[in-house]
Amino acid sequence: AVAAAEKEAAEKEAAEQAERERQEAAAKEKQAAEAAAAVAAAEKEAAEQALAAQEAEREAQEVARARALEEAEEQAMKDTYEAAVAEKNAREAEVLARLEEAEAAERAVRAEEAAVEAKAEEGLLARAELERLEDKRLEAERKAELRRLAESKHKAEVAAAAERQAERQSERELEAARVEREELVAVLLREKQRKAEEAALAEAEAKRQGQQKQAEEQKKEEAARVAAEAAAAELAAKQMDAFAAAAAAEPHQYEVRCAFEADVSIPDGTDVPVNTRFVKAWRLVNSGSRPWPSPCYLSRVPPPSQLISPARIPLPVLQPGQHTVAEVEFVTPTVLGKHESFWVPVDKNNIRFGREVWCSVNVVAAAAAPLQPPPPQPAATGQVDPEQVRLILSMGFQAEPRAVAEALKAAGGDIATAISILTATPEAGTPVPPPAPEAPPVAMGLPIGDPPAGTPVAAADGAAVELLGSVPIAQPVEAFQAKWADSVQSILDMGFQHDVTTILSARRLTPSSR
Numbered sequence: 001a002v003a004a005a006e007k008e009a010a011e012k013e014a015a016e017q018a019e020r021e022r023q024e025a026a027a028k029e030k031q032a033a034e035a036a037a038a039v040a041a042a043e044k045e046a047a048e049q050a051l052a053a054q055e056a057e058r059e060a061q062e063v064a065r066a067r068a069l070e071e072a073e074e075q076a077m078k079d080t081y082e083a084a085v086a087e088k089n090a091r092e093a094e095v096l097a098r099l100e101e102a103e104a105a106e107r108a109v110r111a112e113e114a115a116v117e118a119k120a121e122e123g124l125l126a127r128a129e130l131e132r133l134e135d136k137r138l139e140a141e142r143k144a145e146l147r148r149l150a151e152s153k154h155k156a157e158v159a160a161a162a163e164r165q166a167e168r169q170s171e172r173e174l175e176a177a178r179v180e181r182e183e184l185v186a187v188l189l190r191e192k193q194r195k196a197e198e199a200a201l202a203e204a205e206a207k208r209q210g211q212q213k214q215a216e217e218q219k220k221e222e223a224a225r226v227a228a229e230a231a232a233a234e235l236a237a238k239q240m241d242a243f244a245a246a247a248a249a250e251p252h253q254y255e256v257r258c259a260f261e262a263d264v265s266i267p268d269g270t271d272v273p274v275n276t277r278f279v280k281a282w283r284l285v286n287s288g289s290r291p292w293p294s295p296c297y298l299s300r301v302p303p304p305s306q307l308i309s310p311a312r313i314p315l316p317v318l319q320p321g322q323h324t325v326a327e328v329e330f331v332t333p334t335v336l337g338k339h340e341s342f343w344v345p346v347d348k349n350n351i352r353f354g355r356e357v358w359c360s361v362n363v364v365a366a367a368a369a370p371l372q373p374p375p376p377q378p379a380a381t382g383q384v385d386p387e388q389v390r391l392i393l394s395m396g397f398q399a400e401p402r403a404v405a406e407a408l409k410a411a412g413g414d415i416a417t418a419i420s421i422l423t424a425t426p427e428a429g430t431p432v433p434p435p436a437p438e439a440p441p442v443a444m445g446l447p448i449g450d451p452p453a454g455t456p457v458a459a460a461d462g463a464a465v466e467l468l469g470s471v472p473i474a475q476p477v478e479a480f481q482a483k484w485a486d487s488v489q490s491i492l493d494m495g496f497q498h499d500v501t502t503i504l505s506a507r508r509l510t511p512s513s514r
Contacts, residue, residue, distance in 0.1 A: 077168065084161045091154045098147050102140070109133075109140050225303070232302035232342075257288030258345040258354025264325050265489065268360040274334050275366070279492065280359040281327045284345070286318040293317075293347040298326045301356065305341040306333040315345060332363045339363055384408045388415055397422055416496065 116133050264281035272278055286292055292315065299312040308331040316324050326343075333339065339361055345354040384405045392404050392415065399422060411417035491503050 073172075077165075081165065084158075084165075088154075088158050088161075095147070095151050095154065098150075102144055102147055105140050105143070109137055112136070228303040235302055257286065258292070259285050259287035260355060260357050261285050261323070264327075265492065266359065266361065268358075270361050271364045272332050272361045273366045274332055274336070274363055276332045277329065278332070278361075279327050279329050281325050282357045283323060283325050284315075284354075284357075285323045286320050288353075289320055291317055291319050292345075293353070296345060296347050296353070298328070298343050298357075299346045299350065301342050301344050303342070305339060306335055307331070307339050307341045307359065307361070308333070309341060312346075326357075328359070330359060330361075332361065336363050336365065385413065388413065388418075391415065392418060392422070395419075415494075 112133060116129065119129075261283040264283050266272075266278060266280045294317045296315045296317065297312040298315055300309065309328055313326065313328055315326060318324055328341075328343065330341065340358055342356050342358045344352050344356045346352055385408075388408055389401055389404050392408075393399075393401065397404065404418070404422065407418040407421040408415075410421060488503055496503065
């Protein structure tokens, strides 16, 4: 036990000794690191001081150089000015000497003239002497004129030298102003850059806050949409319960059914620009064993939609197996994204008798291509577009081009109005066929049966049909719908605001030509 205790004490002492040595080594390392950091800081400070000293020396050299340049320029200007002044004084002295000489010459001439006059008075001067004196007088006047010209030239040179001196002074002032302006511009640019950086930081912060706010608003909208969908589901369940109760009370009354067959226009997910009017069409069929109630409607149901539309539209009373196309006009909102609107067939008591249909579009920015072509522009007064004439003639109208041009001119270039005018003129349009006999069962608003002799019908490729509506067509329902869907869409694309049933019931239609 004593040996174990001694061993434990020795181990403990050795551990303590090792810990002390480790601490001392760590302290030494820390001191060495601090000393190295101090040396590095001192070296950095010395380098900064050396750099500052170099910068100060360079600035002092630049200032000395600039001052030397200024002093040299000032000395040169001073020397130039002194030389100009000395030259001016010399010229002035020369002019004064010349003036004195001229005055002395004038005095001599006057003295000679006085002597000549005296001699003339005495009658002793000859005519030749008078002429010589006259020549001397003219020569003296010419010299005086030359002196005056020389004096004016000297004054002009002195003025030019003063002007050059003033120009050099103004150039020095302009250079000083330019340097000062450049320094001010540099300061303003630095200030502008600082403000731009602050504005960018503020904008980034505002954008981040806006994104947070937008995310919160989207969460709220999503919660509201989920709540609306839940309410709509609850309302639909209540309506189905009411429908089941009414059907149980009067089974024979609800043997009517409405089934959805296909989308005639605007498939789900179609891109439509904002604030755009479009028409959604569904093909519906009476899949029950009794006629639809009269009256009956296609009614809008929750959830609420931002697509603008009427609350309901009337439906025709179809017999079992008959088809119709229901059309609803919508206007897209300004909110981008997916928008849906749900509709169900109901009777006058707002009781359903079929499954719901819907319109689902993707509202995009206005830069997207328009869903339908723009309406035709009216032609200028007194002018007709030949392309419009050819377009109307290609529709099958048996009229002269002159008559079509006159109709377009009367309609102001509007093709739809011109077609109405031509249709109201018997000799301009195609002859109207006689009324059809009692209509058999119809599909999409057209009777199905044996066509009368001589009635043109659609070829296999659906290229041409001359009469539709009141003329029976010997085609199965499926083949008929497949052939005429493109024709109906072609007329809708022309901008006519009629429903599909009215278009298919028209007496003239050329689907292969727009």
